[in-house]
Amino acid sequence: MRPFVLVAVALLVPATAWGQRTNPALAVEAIPPLLRLSNPPAIVRAYEQTFDIDGPGRATETVRRVVTVFNLAGQDAAKDVVYYDGIHRLDEARAVLYDHAGKVVRERRGRDFVDTAISDGFSLYTDNRVRVVDVQDGRYPYTVEITYRIKHHGLIAWPTWIVQPEGLPTEQSRFQVSAPLGMPVRIRPQGNTPDPTVATVTGKRVYTWEAAMRPAFTPEPSGPTWLRQADLVDLAPEAFEIGGVRGSMATWEDFGRFYGQLGTGRRVLPDAAKADVAQTITGAENDREKVERLYRYMQARTRYVSVQLGLGGWQPFDAQYVHQRSYGDCKALVNYLQALLAEANIPSFPALVRAGAAASPIHTDFPKNTFNHVILAVPLARDTVWLEATSQTAPFNHLGSFTKDRDVLLVTPEGGRLARTPASRAADNLQRRTGTLTLTADGTLAGDLALAYTGNQRDRVRNALADASPQRRTEWLHDQFDGTSALLDQIVFPDFTAASDTLRLGMRAGLRRYASITRRRLFVPLAMERWGFVPDAMTTERTQPVVVATYPFEDRDSLAITLPEGYRVEAAAPPVALDTPFGSYRLEATVDGTALRITRRLVLSKTRLDASDFTSYRTFLERVAAADRTRLVLVRE
Amino acid sequence: MLHEKDVLDRAIRLETEFVLHDAASSTGDMLYFVPQIFGRVDENPLKNPTRTFPLDLGYTRDHTYILALTLPEGYEVAELPVNRRLGVDGVQALFIRSVETNGSTLRLTHRFQLGQTVYPAARYGQMRRFWDEVAAASEEPIVLRRKTDAPPPSGN
Numbered sequence: 001m002r003p004f005v006l007v008a009v010a011l012l013v014p015a016t017a018w019g020q021r022t023n024p025a026l027a028v029e030a031i032p033p034l035l036r037l038s039n040p041p042a043i044v045r046a047y048e049q050t051f052d053i054d055g056p057g058r059a060t061e062t063v064r065r066v067v068t069v070f071n072l073a074g075q076d077a078a079k080d081v082v083y084y085d086g087i088h089r090l091d092e093a094r095a096v097l098y099d100h101a102g103k104v105v106r107e108r109r110g111r112d113f114v115d116t117a118i119s120d121g122f123s124l125y126t127d128n129r130v131r132v133v134d135v136q137d138g139r140y141p142y143t144v145e146i147t148y149r150i151k152h153h154g155l156i157a158w159p160t161w162i163v164q165p166e167g168l169p170t171e172q173s174r175f176q177v178s179a180p181l182g183m184p185v186r187i188r189p190q191g192n193t194p195d196p197t198v199a200t201v202t203g204k205r206v207y208t209w210e211a212a213m214r215p216a217f218t219p220e221p222s223g224p225t226w227l228r229q230a231d232l233v234d235l236a237p238e239a240f241e242i243g244g245v246r247g248s249m250a251t252w253e254d255f256g257r258f259y260g261q262l263g264t265g266r267r268v269l270p271d272a273a274k275a276d277v278a279q280t281i282t283g284a285e286n287d288r289e290k291v292e293r294l295y296r297y298m299q300a301r302t303r304y305v306s307v308q309l310g311l312g313g314w315q316p317f318d319a320q321y322v323h324q325r326s327y328g329d330c331k332a333l334v335n336y337l338q339a340l341l342a343e344a345n346i347p348s349f350p351a352l353v354r355a356g357a358a359a360s361p362i363h364t365d366f367p368k369n370t371f372n373h374v375i376l377a378v379p380l381a382r383d384t385v386w387l388e389a390t391s392q393t394a395p396f397n398h399l400g401s402f403t404k405d406r407d408v409l410l411v412t413p414e415g416g417r418l419a420r421t422p423a424s425r426a427a428d429n430l431q432r433r434t435g436t437l438t439l440t441a442d443g444t445l446a447g448d449l450a451l452a453y454t455g456n457q458r459d460r461v462r463n464a465l466a467d468a469s470p471q472r473r474t475e476w477l478h479d480q481f482d483g484t485s486a487l488l489d490q491i492v493f494p495d496f497t498a499a500s501d502t503l504r505l506g507m508r509a510g511l512r513r514y515a516s517i518t519r520r521r522l523f524v525p526l527a528m529e530r531w532g533f534v535p536d537a538m539t540t541e542r543t544q545p546v547v548v549a550t551y552p553f554e555d556r557d558s559l560a561i562t563l564p565e566g567y568r569v570e571a572a573a574p575p576v577a578l579d580t581p582f583g584s585y586r587l588e589a590t591v592d593g594t595a596l597r598i599t600r601r602l603v604l605s606k607t608r609l610d611a612s613d614f615t616s617y618r619t620f621l622e623r624v625a626a627a628d629r630t631r632l633v634l635v636r637e
Numbered sequence: 638m639l640h641e642k643d644v645l646d647r648a649i650r651l652e653t654e655f656v657l658h659d660a661a662s663s664t665g666d667m668l669y670f671v672p673q674i675f676g677r678v679d680e681n682p683l684k685n686p687t688r689t690f691p692l693d694l695g696y697t698r699d700h701t702y703i704l705a706l707t708l709p710e711g712y713e714v715a716e717l718p719v720n721r722r723l724g725v726d727g728v729q730a731l732f733i734r735s736v737e738t739n740g741s742t743l744r745l746t747h748r749f750q751l752g753q754t755v756y757p758a759a760r761y762g763q764m765r766r767f768w769d770e771v772a773a774a775s776e777e778p779i780v781l782r783r784k785t786d787a788p789p790p791s792g793n
Contacts, residue, residue: 443773478684484769485681512766513773518716521780523669571664626659633669 026143027102028068032213035169040216042067042074044170045143051159052204053179057241059152061159067168068143077168078144079134083118085127087242093148095135100142108135126307154242156314156369158235163193163211166226170214175233178204184238186250188366191231209233221535222617223544224608227360236368243311249367256409256416259314259352263331263411266318267339273323277343287346288385291378292396294340295387296499302336303327304390333389334376341378348378351386351408351419357401357550364407364418375403377410377419386421393466393497400459401551405606426552426603429455433555437509438562439524439596445514445561451505456551458503466496477507482530484513520636522564526573526589526598527628528557534621538614546609546617548582557600563634565594571633578627580620582607587627596632661781668712668781672704672745677775681768688761697754702747708781714738715782718745723770725763729753732771736779743779 024030026045035043045066053059067077084090094109114132133146164170179185181203187196196207211231219226238250247258269277280297281290305327317332319339328336334350341348354362355373362370378385385397394400405423409416430453437447453461465473473493478486487510494503516523569591578585583604590597602624609617640650661670671677678700683692708714723732729752736745749771756764 475685478686481684483680484772485683485686485765487686513769516773516776516778518718518777518780520716523776523778571662571667571669630662633664633667 022101022103023098024102026066026068026098026145028100028141028143030102031068032171034213035171035215038169038216040074040167040169041071042069042077042168044077044165044168045172047164047170047173048176049159049161049174050176051178051235053177053183053185053237055180055241056183056237056239056246057152057154059155059158061150061152062147063149064145064147066143066145068141070141072140074168075136077165078136078142078146079132080146080148082131082133082148082150084129084131084150087152087154089151089153090129090131091149091151093131093133094146095133096145097135097137098143098145099137099139102143105137105142106135154311155237155240156242156247158237160235161209161233163191163231163233164214164217166230167216167218169216171212173211173214175209176206177235178206181205184250186236186238186366186368188234188236188363188368189232190234191229193231193233196233220538220542220544220614222546222548222614224547225358225360229544234363234366234368236366242314245311245314249369251416252364252367252409252418253415255367255369256352256411259350259409260411260413260415262311262315263335263338263350266316266335267342268318268320269339269343270320270323273319273340274343277340281344287380288382290344291341291346291380291385291387294344295337295396298333298337298340298389299392299394301326302333302389303392304333305329330390331374334374337376337387337389341376346378348376350374350411351377351421352411352416353403353406353408353421355402359406362407362409371409373403375399375408375421377408384419393462393499395499395501398501401456404551423606424455424552426554426605429457429551429553431457431553431555433528433557433559435509435528435559435561437559439515439522439564441517441522441564443513443515443517443522444510446510447508447561449507449509453503454501457553458501461503462496465493477505481509481511481528483525484511486511516631521570522567522634523631524561524563524596524634526587526630526632527600528559529555530628531602531621531624534625535614535618537618542611542614544611546611546614548607548609548617549604550606552606553604555600555602557598559596559598561596561598563591563594563596566637567634568637569632570635573630573632576623576627576630578620578623580616582609582613582617583620585620585624585627587630589632591632600628666783667715668709668783669778670781671776671778672706672718673702673747673775674704676700676702678749678768678771679775681765681772683761683765683768686765688758691758692756692761692764694751694754694756698749698751700747700749702745704743704745706743706745706779708741708743710741711784712781713784714743714779716780717743718774718777718779721770721774723767725760725767728756728760728764730756730764730767732767732774734774745779747775 031043045068048064050062051059065080069075069078082090082093093113096104097106099105116130118128118130133148135144161175163173177185185207194209194211196209199206236249239246239248248254277294280293284290284293302322303326306329316335317328319336322328322332322336338348338350351374352371353373353375354370376387376389378387386399388394388399399421404421407418407420410419432452433449435447435449437445439445464476474491477488477491488507490508492506494505573589576585576587586601588599638652641647642649657674661668717736718734720736721732721734724730731750733748736743
């Protein structure tokens with residue numbers, strides 16, 4: 001290992017030794033051959049990240065990244081997209097291009113880079129910007145050295161060191177954190193990470209992590225997200241400061257208290273709102289009904305509008321403002337709803353959540369802010385009601401795959417408390433299709449179809465259709481038919497604003513060439529929809545766990561088809577029944593005279609399997625896909 | 638085997654030997670085999686019933702598929718896909734399928750040709766039906782029957 005250590009030391013010398021226009025340590029020749037064995041498109045030669053903390057709200061972060069690019073596929077690795085805003089200020093960025101021998105070819109800095117305002121896609125206004133720090137060359141291989149510095153004037157999230165990026169080997173990686181002696185640094189290592197060395201230098205505790213010669217991480221099909229598997233060191237403060245407000249995240253209780261304090265004094269309703277509350281709950285039989293009525297009241301009079309600026313990313317608009325203007329972001333609407341419920345003497349708690357169907361769960365044993373959304377929890381006598389305040393059309397007490405089945409932080413008057421949002425069962429997320437149809441000898445299948453969607457599947461369909469134009473809705477419906485084209489009429493769409501948890505669609509469908517025909521035979525598909533997803537087979541031994549579905553679901557089809565006269569069954573389809581701990585499948589077809597009855601049921605659970613179960617998972621889906629292609633063969637008599 | 642991968646003005650050629658499990662389904666004396674093993678056009682991409690703007694496919698295409706098949710011993714042809722030739726009036730769109738048998742061998746040719754990049758909206762309905770026919774034809778099987786004088790396969 002000794003030669004590598006020498007290389008590593010050479011790389012750590014900043015290439016700003018500008019007198020020398022060649023840095024032999026960056027030559028392609030200097031790359032340890034071991035790292036090139038897998039023939040990667042790029043190699044990280046050196047990654048150095050520092051985080052120098054001056055106080056709860058002040059720190060300087062620097063990054064230096066050196067990457068050698070071998071071909072076009074590796075080009076993106078030679079680019080950093082740096083996010084910054086009014087609190088996290090990017091004050092220096094530089095990119096230097098080296099040729100294969102390590103000789104400087106070109107340098108870019110400051111205004112040479114693309115620098116642009118960015119939108120998160122839903123906020124009305126933010127001050128977020130990005131600078132694209134890059135320099136490229138068409139002559140491979142080349143090496144790029146990227147450096148930048150960010151000054152934090154307000155800090156709620158400390159950085160994470162990811163030892164090596166996804167998919168690229170890494171020669172050398174280093175992370176240095178320094179903090180004033182009185183400021184504890186909380187550390188969560190994940191995966192294969194070294195222990196830090198700790199030293200005290202001029203009144204600061206300095207932690208240094210170093211790693212070298214890391215092979216590329218290769219994701220496996222249907223594996224967990226990269227961030228769950230990456231080797232990383234996560235950092236979090238105890239004391240922090242943002243927008244002049246101090247807080248602590250030493251414990252969840254502390255962090256909840258910080259969030260709660262931002263809403264203090266902001267839940268005073270104007271008299272008009274109080275009168276509305278009194279009127280709305282008049283005659284309600286119990287608290288649950290009051291909650292539902294007030295939720296409907298809030299949905300009817302507010303819209304979601306997001307503005308995220310500085311502390312405004314944290315502090316809600318006050319309830320009076322929301323009542324008068326009828327808009328707010330998630331925290332403002334939750335705060336308003338909380339005020340409405342309080343007026344009816346019903347206590348409720350904001351619940352901070354990491355939202356997203358495939359979001360990484362929070363680490364319950366490592367208090368840190370990774371939340372990006374807030375909902376409202378209302379504890380009632382029997383159970384807790386969960387309310388999504390940003391939707392005008394969500395059913396009462398309905399969480400979508402965006403927020404359900406995960407740990408959240410309840411903000412109570414006593415501070416933060418972990419809780420869990422409800423999980424759903426497959427039967428809660430149901431797609432049901434029933435049809436009464438007639439098959440003609442030319443292969444056309446025609447008749448009435450009824451589709452019903454519940455739970456998360458309802459959300460899926462609602463999200464696609466609720467705001468779509470009539471034409472787009474019709475197009476979506478046509479897209480639902482695999483194979484040959486569909487002619488649909490007498491389409492009945494539901495009221496997408498209705499509070500019901502089930503969406504029902506009806507139509508008259510004509511499916512041309514649904515069955516394949518030859519001169520004497522008809523080949524009738526048994527499944528209207530062919531399962532398409534089968535993960536690639538492993539060519540190496542499976543090492544990663546298997547993630548099955550982002551939410552559990554059940555699909556049920558039930559078709560009654562009248563077959564044309566004059567045919568007999570030449571090949572019947574034997575029933576298929578597959579049962580596994582993670583999913584099940586049934587396909588049955590019976591023929592009685594000209595009456596064909598088909599039932600199909602697919603259930604998948606939301607679960608995580610051991611690596612050793614990958615083959616059975618894949619085999620199950622492969623069998624489902626094969627069964628869905630089964631065809632009944634009829635021959636003319 | 639991949640040929641001509643890096644020669645820009647030549648077609649890429651891929652040669653491979655393979656075994657396809659469960660390629661045919663069987664019931665009793667019958668065997669059903671969909672001969673379009675590769676590049677099956679089993680989905681009509683033209684989902685919308687109507688269209689206002691021209692259909693822009695991005696590039697022209699010409700798919701030819703030729704299969705020389707040796708029938709399994711002890712089986713005879715019960716039914717073959719019919720020969721077909723389909724087109725769309727006034728535009729360049731063509732589908733041809735022909736099947737010939739010669740004793741225990743069978744030769745099947747598919748050709749699916751879209752000679753225009755852009756098709757006028759006025760032809761959309763016909764293009765949609767044409768594509769339906771191509772998709773349906775790609776799914777049509779060869780039907781084989783065990784010869785009456787052949788012994789049943791062992792093991793059953």
